[in-house]
Amino acid sequence: MNLYLLLSLPDEAFLPAAFESVVGREPDVIGLAHYVERLRSGASRALVLAEMRSSVEGQAHAAHAPDRELDILQRRYRRVRGWPLGRWRWIFLPRYAARSPRRDFDWALWFSHYSEARTPDHASATTGPETENKLAAIERRVDALSAALQLQQAVPLLGESGAAEQKTAFIQQTVSEAYPPAVPLTEVSWAARSIYAQMLQHISA
Structure with missing residues (x-):
């Protein structure tokens, strides 16, 4: 330097x-x-x-x-x-x-x-099949998290440890089935990383 x-x-x-x-x-x-x-x-x-x-x-x-x-x-x-x-x-x-x-x-x-x-071209970045698959995976994850939240609210807390463990395992399985694979940092655009940095700064403020 x-x-x-x-x-x-x-x-x-x-x-x-x-x-x-x-x-x-x-x-x-x-x-x-x-x-x-x-x-x-x-x-x-x-x-x-x-x-x-x-x-x-x-x-x-x-x-x-x-x-x-x-x-x-x-x-x-x-x-x-x-x-x-x-x-x-x-x-x-x-x-x-x-x-x-x-x-x-x-x-x-x-x-x-x-x-x-x-920033990559938005038209090419949002119309490709790979992007559509990633968006579909994110939607599935959101649906799974929503279903898990509803299940947690609907099922009353049980005193029996076995029932509580069974409920927890079911929620984890429901979420993991729709959880999209991790995306390497090198594949994340500069704009997306910058937005993520702004979110972190806002949360920690």
Whole structure:
């Protein structure tokens, strides 16, 4: 990893390369939108990289992407961010002779195009037989879960352990018969993984 190389990249290449280098993965929708907004609001590239490095993922990936200059920047950022000077406190971060972002660069338009390019064509993705089979499997699973829930509500709790175990086994069998096979992560689209990340963030909020 090279801090100066990241800082010198063209605007359209900066954030994807920053994600790959600093956190070790491709951008997700939430993270990408956050840093696009940071850059649109005037945050410097150095500040964005310091924020990425200070994140949980950035710290976990730091050992796999060592860079002395970025570590110095990150340590200074962690001290400066507690100062009560608003956005002016970032002027105390180290300065780098790097490429300046174009003031006329449309980050919102770039974000829209980048997201669309990472998302497969909806027409081809939803009309194929493989997709239809997966949707049918999901519907069967929903039906099984619904039936199991109704059964659990309809059958009263029994004091006899044998009857309770029999009911539990029947519910598990009903659900497992319609449970679709696991899909490898490599077959899940970038958009689907991003939506899943948004759901997790919403649940944990």
